[in-house]
Amino acid sequence: MTASIVTVMFTAVISQNIVLSQYQGICPFLGVSKKMSSAAGMGFAVIFVMALSSVFCWLVYNFVLLPLGIEFLYTMAFILVIASLVQLLEMILKRFSPTLYSALGVYLPLITTNCAILGTANSAVVYSSYNFVYTFAVSVATGVGFLLAICLLAGVRMKTERADIPACFKGFPITLVTAAIMALAFAGFAGILA
Amino acid sequence: MNKRKMKETLLGGLIRNNPTFVLVLGTCPTIAMTTTLFQAFAMGVATTFVLIFSNLFVSLLRGLIPDRVRIPCYIVIISTFVIIVQMVMQRFMPGLYSTMQAFIALIVVNCIILARAESYASCNPPLYSALDGVSMGLGFTAALCLIGVVREFLAGGSFAGMKIPGFPAMDGVGASAFGFIVFGCMMALFNFAMQKLRERRERMEASVLPLAGGAAEEVAE
Numbered sequence: 001m002t003a004s005i006v007t008v009m010f011t012a013v014i015s016q017n018i019v020l021s022q023y024q025g026i027c028p029f030l031g032v033s034k035k036m037s038s039a040a041g042m043g044f045a046v047i048f049v050m051a052l053s054s055v056f057c058w059l060v061y062n063f064v065l066l067p068l069g070i071e072f073l074y075t076m077a078f079i080l081v082i083a084s085l086v087q088l089l090e091m092i093l094k095r096f097s098p099t100l101y102s103a104l105g106v107y108l109p110l111i112t113t114n115c116a117i118l119g120t121a122n123s124a125v126v127y128s129s130y131n132f133v134y135t136f137a138v139s140v141a142t143g144v145g146f147l148l149a150i151c152l153l154a155g156v157r158m159k160t161e162r163a164d165i166p167a168c169f170k171g172f173p174i175t176l177v178t179a180a181i182m183a184l185a186f187a188g189f190a191g192i193l194a
Numbered sequence: 195m196n197k198r199k200m201k202e203t204l205l206g207g208l209i210r211n212n213p214t215f216v217l218v219l220g221t222c223p224t225i226a227m228t229t230t231l232f233q234a235f236a237m238g239v240a241t242t243f244v245l246i247f248s249n250l251f252v253s254l255l256r257g258l259i260p261d262r263v264r265i266p267c268y269i270v271i272i273s274t275f276v277i278i279v280q281m282v283m284q285r286f287m288p289g290l291y292s293t294m295q296a297f298i299a300l301i302v303v304n305c306i307i308l309a310r311a312e313s314y315a316s317c318n319p320p321l322y323s324a325l326d327g328v329s330m331g332l333g334f335t336a337a338l339c340l341i342g343v344v345r346e347f348l349a350g351g352s353f354a355g356m357k358i359p360g361f362p363a364m365d366g367v368g369a370s371a372f373g374f375i376v377f378g379c380m381m382a383l384f385n386f387a388m389q390k391l392r393e394r395r396e397r398m399e400a401s402v403l404p405l406a407g408g409a410a411e412e413v414a415e
Contacts (some may be wrong), residue, residue, distance in 0.1 A: 075277055080266065112303075114303070119299075167246065167357055168386035184371040
């Protein structure tokens with residue numbers, strides 16, 4: 001744990017962006033980026049769930065799996081934590097905050113199969129074995145990185161939808177090409193921390 | 195055993211319902227794990243294994259799983275097979291496993307697997323479900339390998355690890371964005387080919403129909 005918390009967070013948002021340089025969470029990145037409003041909704045829902053689920057996965061890993069010596073079951077444990085958390089969150093939001101539910105509710109079921117959530121929990125808790133505070137900070141920063149990427153893509157897509165492009169490139173192909181150019185731009189930030 | 199349905203199930207995943215190019219599911223490993231042909235092939239085989247067995251078991255247990263808790267049940271079945279893959283790879287291919295570790299664990303949330311469990315295996319008999327797993331897995335592996343070949347050639351100037359003389363390796367920043375752009379262009383090519391095929395079939399049908407009509411009239415006379 002030599003890197004400072006600011007460096008780790010900056011890396012997670014910009015230079016090691018979850019979507020554009022780690023290639024996780026591509027499905028919602030392509031699927032929910034047609035309109036700016038839905039892209040932002042998805043982005044905020046991801047930040048919310050990612051922070052909560054990483055924290056719960058950290059607790060489960062360090063207080064249940066490690067003491068019992070069954071840490072090889074982390075994949076199954078984490079996905080169950082995430083799935084039940086999302087379900088619980090949906091119920092709580094529906095009951096106590098209808099406004100927030102109407103903004104984020106549609107995206108919550110989709111988030112269970114968003115690999116960025118499980119990927120972040122895996123990498124922060126298991127592969128990097130961060131402490132509690134680092135885990136929370138990194139997962140919030142990763143979520144912010146996702147929000148940034150999906151909103152940028154939505155902005156570009158609203159223009160390419162109306163552009164005159166070959167029929168076979170319409171839809172997903174042109175979006176992927178756009179994402180490639182964005183990934184190149186983000187890769188340029190890697191030099192800052194060298 | 196209905197032979198026609200079997201053939202349709204087996205071939206459906208390769209072209210018509212190709213999980214990568216048509217359904218656009220499981221895009222993360224498609225972009226992250228296709229830097230070389232070998233890596234793409236390994237990822238495809240691992241996913242196919244999980245897909246076949248999760249489909250088979252979801253189908254076998256479809257009468258027992260209550261409808262309200264089916265998704266958590268499917269996730270438990272899927273993650274069991276992912277853990278088996280993790281353990282086997284860690285034991286027998288430690289080098290390959292260390293480079294693919296993150297995405298092998300993420301097979302659990304690969305949307306192809308959950309989508310097939312939910313939309314096919316939960317309402318079809320075990321044999322067809324396993325065949326559907328084979329077909330979808332083959333379609334996924336084939337797409338990954340195609341992208342892997344192109345990317346390995348562009349970034350390293352090689353084919354399946356063998357250097358092709360005269361083509362220099364291109365390393366650095368450029369390689370990281372290849373995943374998106376190669377995938378996008380291949381999907382466009384696939385769309386283009388499908389559109390041409392469809393147009394051809396329509397033209398053929400249009401030229402056959404009047405003849406068939408004429409023949410019918412002749413018979414009537």
